Amino acid sequence: MNPLRWPRLWLALWLAGMAIGAYLSLRAGIIRDPVIPHLDKLIHAGGYGGLAALACGLFAPGRARGAALLWLLIFSGLIELAQGAWAVNRLADPWDLLANACGIGLAAALFRRDMRK
Helix, strand or coil, X not given: CCCCCCHHHHHHHHHHXXXXXXXXXXXXXCCCCCCXXXXXXXXXXXXXXXXXXXXXXXCCXXXXXXXXXXXXXXXXXXXXXXXXXXXXXXXXXXXXXXXXXHHHHHHHHHHHHHHHC
């Protein structure tokens, strides 16, 4: 782990963020036309980008950080599958998974660039 002042708190926030994301993704959806088309993709990218940024702050560069980011990608795929199987008024959307991957990748790239300075 990276040397943080309260690493257990940050780890708890990261885990809580995943739990909240899972809850919001699996609760019953409301069927309506979106006010802004594809806004949900930006929300997906931002949410998983935020989780990835937390992971990059928590874990030192290398295997631990790579494993955390890979876990986020797998987690987002599992959530999409669960939406298709169990959630009411929700569908498994491969575009959501792509948006999640873009958010994770962007955060990883920003932290990688930051580490080079």
